[in-house]
Amino acid sequence: MRIIKAILIGSISLFILIFLIVFSWYQTLETRKQAEQWFSLSKYYRQGNLRRQWLMEQAIKTDPSFAEAYMQQSISHNKRGDFSTGMALLEKAVELKPVRYLGYRGSVKLYMLHDYEGALHDFLRLDSLTPNFRDAPRGEDIYQVMSLCHEGLGNDSLALFYLNKAIDEEDPQWVDNQAYLYRSRVQIRLGDFERAMDNLTHGITTNPLADYYYYLAYAHFQLNNPQKGCEYLSEGVEQFNLGYFRSNPYYELPGQVYLSDFHELQKQYCEK
Amino acid sequence: MYNDYLFLFMKNQKVPTSCLAYLVFTIYILASLTVMGQNTVPHQINTKEKVGWIPFDPLQDDSGFEVCDEYNIQEYYQVNPKYLEGSKSIKAYFKTANTNYRIPSSFSGFLTVRFVINCQGSIDRVRFKTVDQSYQSVEIKIDTETVKKSLKNMGKWTPGAVDGVTYDCYKHIVFKVTNGEISDIIG
Numbered sequence: 001m002r003i004i005k006a007i008l009i010g011s012i013s014l015f016i017l018i019f020l021i022v023f024s025w026y027q028t029l030e031t032r033k034q035a036e037q038w039f040s041l042s043k044y045y046r047q048g049n050l051r052r053q054w055l056m057e058q059a060i061k062t063d064p065s066f067a068e069a070y071m072q073q074s075i076s077h078n079k080r081g082d083f084s085t086g087m088a089l090l091e092k093a094v095e096l097k098p099v100r101y102l103g104y105r106g107s108v109k110l111y112m113l114h115d116y117e118g119a120l121h122d123f124l125r126l127d128s129l130t131p132n133f134r135d136a137p138r139g140e141d142i143y144q145v146m147s148l149c150h151e152g153l154g155n156d157s158l159a160l161f162y163l164n165k166a167i168d169e170e171d172p173q174w175v176d177n178q179a180y181l182y183r184s185r186v187q188i189r190l191g192d193f194e195r196a197m198d199n200l201t202h203g204i205t206t207n208p209l210a211d212y213y214y215y216l217a218y219a220h221f222q223l224n225n226p227q228k229g230c231e232y233l234s235e236g237v238e239q240f241n242l243g244y245f246r247s248n249p250y251y252e253l254p255g256q257v258y259l260s261d262f263h264e265l266q267k268q269y270c271e272k
Numbered sequence: 273m274y275n276d277y278l279f280l281f282m283k284n285q286k287v288p289t290s291c292l293a294y295l296v297f298t299i300y301i302l303a304s305l306t307v308m309g310q311n312t313v314p315h316q317i318n319t320k321e322k323v324g325w326i327p328f329d330p331l332q333d334d335s336g337f338e339v340c341d342e343y344n345i346q347e348y349y350q351v352n353p354k355y356l357e358g359s360k361s362i363k364a365y366f367k368t369a370n371t372n373y374r375i376p377s378s379f380s381g382f383l384t385v386r387f388v389i390n391c392q393g394s395i396d397r398v399r400f401k402t403v404d405q406s407y408q409s410v411e412i413k414i415d416t417e418t419v420k421k422s423l424k425n426m427g428k429w430t431p432g433a434v435d436g437v438t439y440d441c442y443k444h445i446v447f448k449v450t451n452g453e454i455s456d457i458i459g
Binding site: 046047048049050051053076077079080081082083084087088091112113114115118249250251252256258259260261 | 311312315317321322323324347348349350352357358359360382384386401403405407408409442444446448456458459
């Protein structure tokens, strides 16, 4: 019994001692450093966990100018469709660090909400804040995402203008393979099938996704070349069944293709 | 201390057991952090401790609707539930469904409908949120019963599953509204 009592008292004393040491150390830190401590503790919990959110709230309370905490807190709200809370937090992050978070917010507006105007506004503002620097919101070329906004707004000529910038003004090794797909879709709509096919063929050489085959087949059908079109459709279905197609767990990608898209074209052009 | 042990390794001296334990512990922590960083795989977090938890409400929810594990409802992006082919099928369904939700013509913004898909692929616990074009929360009067009805009439979903295990999960569909008309569906 005496041993247990001794262990208990020892443990409590040790706990109090550790607490006092940590507390005194915390008090010596600058406000931002204190907030960072709360923030780094939050990382021990999963995204969306209420304890994680609470720890980030403490970080914000400690230092209300801590932009990253606002942004991180916004993520789980936006992913769950609570855009009033998520976007309000993101607004605060953008207000504090526009260059860092405008691109991210633009991408949320573009992909999760199809708010093409709002997204374009954010991308244009970001671009104007960083002259002579090529921004890449969430790793995508800024002109590529700007083109997607114009496409969503139904402005194909501007979409093509920005896609040309994204592809032709960039070192080829840095061009996102999807840019060729996006450019070909706009070119198909504008009736420029030959150029569209060049882009798609280029896309296939680096990443033979079913999506490229689908649009390639589509362009061939438009040019009255059903035999080639049907061949590409078959290849596309093969790639699709192997799992080589674009998809995203959070949202539908622009121009994403489905197996039924292939079957619909096959029915229309190949089953005669 | 860690460097000292590494030094021991390099000198090919006898390695103390605590050194190995320390290494195993470090690897375990690093591995845990790697898994923690991945958001698109299922993880057990007590559902009631999550952002966006939808508790059962006897006033508006179907008492016959059952979830497999009340404490382990995943998010859509972790387990990928599907309505037929996915977003394409959702859009196609709402094109033909009754979407006369009586949204005021003065409203432009986003109507988000969040719900639970249980591990059998049925839907319930439907909740609504509306924001205007500036993402400010707004209260508008809509025919929520018709929205629920149209959702339920979709029929079964393919429940979220990973490695052959099916999960209950949350999912939302965003209706983009322009002057009271649904102009886009993001699901």
